Amino acid sequence: MDFEHTWRGRPILNEERLQRLIDEMDDGIDTTFYEPSSSSNPFTAFSISQSTKTSVSDSLSTDTSSLRLRSVESLPSFSPSERFSSPFSESCNPVASSLTPSITNLLSISRDEAMIFHHYVTWIAPLMIPVDSAENPWKSVYPSTALQDSSPASQALYHAILAQSAFNIANLQKDNHGSCRQRESVALKHYGASLRELSKSLNVTKETEYDACAATLYTLMISEGNARGSVAWRSHFNGVGGFVTQFVQQKPWTRSTHSWVISQSLALSFEISQTGNAKPYGRSPITEVLLDGVASRQNFGYTIGASCDVLRIISSIRLFAEKIALGDIPDNLGSLIQAYLIELSPQNHTKLNVDLDMPDRESVLKSLPEKQQHEFLDCLHLRLFRTAALIYLHQTILKVPPRGVRKYVKSVLEDATTFIRMRGGSISMWPVFIAATEATKEEDQLMVEQWLAISSHLGMQNRLIAGKLIRQIWRERSQEAITSCLDPDQVIKDWKTIQQRLGIDLLLL
Structure with a gap:
């Protein structure tokens, strides 16, 4: 929110009280202050007590700064086991209980779900984009769309996010077989819940639910191919084509930034993933409609770290390779190859x-x-x-x-x-x-x-x-x-x- 809406209804603080609130934040003190009817510091999202401060700041190391390889200058001789530690271990279980009831009640979710959701935003989201920044949609667009209302579409995305996150935690805990199996079980539960809610939505999809449904399809695909390593991820893409054709006339990806961000993720992922498809696939609604519809913006491709021109060339190379494999050699293939070589x-x-x-x-x-x-x-x-x-x-x-x-x-x-x-x-x-x-x-x-x-x-x-x-x-x-x-x-x-x-x-x- 902007400045005015952020602080609307809050009393103006004098310098002394402002400094005291900041000091209390630094010390992790949870006291009743500020307003008689409120026990929240205006600079907090959660109420942090002394007993939970250590577990939150020290035990839960889900910030990707742990991946920054502080001593990676020693490459190529570094030992990975010395550089990394899993962000989730058995000792981290108390972290879930450190989340306050207020945030749990607000989201109407269990503390375990809150922890899994937190893992998504703080660990997975930075890994979904090459250079993490304020424009990272997995920190903003996807979570906010999942929590925007209680519709089946938003619920489908919410459970898909939890499934992706729980699968990731299971992979990080693979050395602890019991914990790994438990997390996989949780992930599968949310995966199934997402599919059920998505099925309800796809039967009566409205334009207002496009964002949540498209984001769910993308997240389920990532959960299968990225988190589980399953070959079933392609079936979700096969369904995306039919989903996109429902919105050819409305073109929701042209009407809001959220819709465009989610749509370009689908288009990018499809074109890149098809480069690994051994079977000829040709053009599809994702290439015909979605790629052409979202690629006009200057920052298209930023979530995968590629430019629009290069991604279009990759898509064209794939399509021409498929034609050649079928014996259909374009007359202008030589000039096209020359143009690609110059551009690249x-x-x-x-x-x-x-x-x-x-x-x-x-x-x-x-x-x-x-x-x-x-x-x-x-x-x-x-x-x-x-x-x-x-x-x-x-x-x-x-x-x-x-x-x-x-x-x-x-x-x-x-x-x-x-x-x-x-x-x-x-x-x-x-x-x-x-x-x-x-x-x-x-x-x-x-x-x-x-x-x-x-x-x-x-x-x-x-x-x-x-x-x-x-x-x-x-x-x-x-x-x-x-x-x-x-x-x-x-x-x-x-x-x-x-x-x-x-x-x-x-x-x-």
Whole structure:
């Protein structure tokens, strides 16, 4: 809210009383003050007593600052086990009871649900976007939409969020089998509740419920592919196409920022995930209607860390590759490839207006103000995607062996390493994975292993599955190289074919 509405009805404080309230906040004192009828400090969301202060601030380390790899300067020799600790352990259970009854009653949820919801906002949300900031919709748009009313659509999103969060907690507690199974059981309960509420909504979906239904479909997809590592996530996308067609005329994504943010997440995720589909899929309502409808805004792609132009090219490359696989070769394919090569060429990285290759860039970056650090990291991630798209073009349409894209692979992995050193693990999966599938040199594979080691501590199952697939690609390439008396960087391996053979359907988000 703005300043006026935030403080409406509150008495004006003199300097002495204002300082006392701030001091009491710092000391964690829970006293009755301010107004005779109120026991809340105007600067608090929760009432914190001395007995719970330690468990909240110390035991619950769900802030992703624990992922920032404070001593990550030691890469490439760091030991992941020394850098990370799970944000949830058995000793953290008392945290749930530290949430006050007032907030629990307000949300009409149990304390355990409040803790799971808190985990979503403070741990999962920062990992859903490359550079965390005030514009992170998983901290604002998704939670607020889930809690806006008691409609089946909002309830569906609420339970989907809890399912995603509980699955993540279970993954983080995988070393404690009892606790892990308990959290998985909780996650499945909320997953089922979300599907039931969503079913009610989809039968009579109104335009006013578009946001909650679209966000629910997206969150369930993430829960399946990202949190559980299941192949069932694609079925949710198959349903999204039919859902989107209901709103072709109304186009709710053009009418509010919330609708646009949620819609662009669906469009982005669909286009990226389809790059891993071994079966021809072609255009769909998500590509025809949704992508074209949401891609006009300048900041399209910010939630995944890619530019609109690059994402459109990735989508076009996929569509052309599918046509070629079916024997339908476009007459203008040569000119299109040339246009893509020009657009994705390293020279066009200068459009970012930031010197990404400055000498000793990591040391320089640490000395910059936070705003400039964020700008640098945003631009670095944009380049990551652009270079990875260049690799994708070469491997998908041009069928170039790893030797032909080695410099691009090295560029992506070095940029990813810098990004991880500065951010700690919220890098998008697609560009690093695409580069990893073509990594043949030992130093490049070592950078991939470092990324996988960090990613394995985020509670995201698709990262672990990605590691298995990448290593299988490397093994098969090496074996074929030995059999054919070739160097590994001369051997072309279709990672989608290997994925299909392994029974994997990797969500590349």
